[in-house]
Amino acid sequence: VCPSLKGLSLFERSVPRFNVSFFQYHSHYTIFQNSDIFIFMAKCIVFVNQKGGVGKTTSAINIGAYVALAGKKVLLIDFDSQGNMSSGVGLSKDKPTIYELLAGQVSASECVQKTPVENLDAISASLDLSGVSIELADQEDREYYLKNALEPLQSSYDYIMIDCPPSLGILTLNGLAAADSFLVPMQCEYFALEGITLLLQTVQKVQENINKNLKIGGIFFTMYDSRTRLAQDVVMQVKSYFKDLVFNTIIPRNIRLSEAPSHGLPICKYDPECVGARSYAKLSEEVIHRG
Numbered sequence: 001v002c003p004s005l006k007g008l009s010l011f012e013r014s015v016p017r018f019n020v021s022f023f024q025y026h027s028h029y030t031i032f033q034n035s036d037i038f039i040f041m042a043k044c045i046v047f048v049n050q051k052g053g054v055g056k057t058t059s060a061i062n063i064g065a066y067v068a069l070a071g072k073k074v075l076l077i078d079f080d081s082q083g084n085m086s087s088g089v090g091l092s093k094d095k096p097t098i099y100e101l102l103a104g105q106v107s108a109s110e111c112v113q114k115t116p117v118e119n120l121d122a123i124s125a126s127l128d129l130s131g132v133s134i135e136l137a138d139q140e141d142r143e144y145y146l147k148n149a150l151e152p153l154q155s156s157y158d159y160i161m162i163d164c165p166p167s168l169g170i171l172t173l174n175g176l177a178a179a180d181s182f183l184v185p186m187q188c189e190y191f192a193l194e195g196i197t198l199l200l201q202t203v204q205k206v207q208e209n210i211n212k213n214l215k216i217g218g219i220f221f222t223m224y225d226s227r228t229r230l231a232q233d234v235v236m237q238v239k240s241y242f243k244d245l246v247f248n249t250i251i252p253r254n255i256r257l258s259e260a261p262s263h264g265l266p267i268c269k270y271d272p273e274c275v276g277a278r279s280y281a282k283l284s285e286e287v288i289h290r291g
Contacts, residue, residue, distance in 0.1 A: 042075070042157040043291070044150070045217055046179040050202075051195040052166035054187040055222030057084045058257055059280075060163040063183075065089075065266035066284030068120035072158040075112070078125035079146070079175055080165040086124035089115040090264025099128040101149045108152045116269050121157075133170045142170060143210050147178035168202045176206045181217035183287070186238065188224050188231035193238070217290060220247040220283060249283040252276065 047060045060076060068074040078085040079098060086097075091113050096106040101123070111123045136142040150160060164175040176182060184199065186192050196219075207214050219242055225231050239246045251257075254276030260267045267277040 041154045042160045043181070044154075044160045044162070044179045045287075046162040046164055046175040046182045047185065048164050048172055048175065048182050048199065048203075049184055049186065049195065050166055050168045050172070050199055051187070051192060054166075054185050054192065055251065056166065056185045057088060057163050058261070059183070059185045059220070059222060059251070059283075060161055061085055061088045061261070062257075062267050062277075062280040063284050063287055064159070064161045065115075065117045065120055065268050066281050067159055067161075067288060068117050069268060070284065070288060072119065072288070073156065074120050074159045074161060075153060075157045076115075076120065076122040077146075077150070077160065077162040078123065079129070079162050079171055080125055081127050081130035082165070083125045083127070084261065085163045086122070087264060088261035089117075089120070089122050089266060091115070091122055091124040093124070093126075095124065097124045097126045097128070098146075098149075099126055099132070102132065102145050108149060112153070116265055120266075129171070136170055143173045143177045146174035150178060168199070172202075173206065173210065176203065176214060177210045179211070179214060181215045183217045184219045185222050186219055188221050188228075188234045190230065190234065193234065196238075216245055217287070218245055218247050220249065220251065222251040224250045224252045226252070247283060247286050249279055249286055251279045251283065254279075 047056050049056050057080070064074045064076045076085060076089065077098060078091075086093075095113050096111045098111065100106045101108055101111050112121050113124065115122050136145065139145075146162075153160065162175045162179065164172045182203065184196065186196065203214065203216070219238065221235055221238075224235070235250070252275055254274060256271045256274040257267055257276035260270035263270055267274065267280060271277060
């Protein structure tokens with residue numbers, strides 16, 4: 001076993017406290033019936049990981065783009081005050097952001113922007129979002145602000161995908177409260193194993209107290225380097241425990257994936273033939289297949 005994994009027993013001791021079936025993914029399409037009228041609601045997926053630098057925003061952008069290319073109408077929500085997703089798809093800074101929507105200053109439709117990808121729309125974020133945790137501290141039902149704000153857009157899209165900040169604070173709780181399922185991007189390193197335990201503890205509390213219908217959409221690996229024994233061992237450990245919850249497609253380290261955001265483009269528009277693009281295309285097919 002790789003020397004870097006000597007402490008892996010911590011993961012083995014802590015994670016098995018969870019019942020994996022409790023987090024099992026499921027297909028979901030909400031249908032409301034009113035007389036003879038059926039309203040199809042978007043499937044809401046949130047990307048979460050309290051650890052930064054795991055490829056969460058890159059994955060939200062590119063999975064959203066490839067799902068849109070598959071003919072699905074997708075809305076991306078930048079819910080991180082850093083605004084990396086917004087710049088990664090070339091959004092204008094002059095349009096209202098998710099902060100103004102949460103504050104009730106604008107309607108949901110006023111915030112929506114087009115992206116370079118057909119069928120892919122997005123709502124941007126700004127630094128104002130960093131103060132939300134303080135502003136919502138004394139508010140009743142503070143975990144449901146995002147869910148309520150997005151309701152008018154639900155029937156206009158097949159998928160709403162939310163990029164949450166790298167924390168387990170009020171913004172992430174709002175994302176989990178609004179979501180039908182969550183996806184966990186996971187870097188192939190030891191500290192990622194420790195982080196997923198805390199994440200699942202938080203999700204379990206959310207399921208018990210805020211959103212009982214929340215399910216795990218799956219776990220996928222990013223920045224994989226097949227040359228390292230550590231990366232191989234992390235993949236093996238996670239797959240052995242979470243089994244079918246782990247996506248088959250693994251996202252490799254790829255410089256083109258790192259370059260694309262600086263051009264305001266998803267990888268499908270920047271370099272669709274690179275290995276990173278092909279990997280996200282396959283991963284997106286799995287996401288659609290799981291519902």
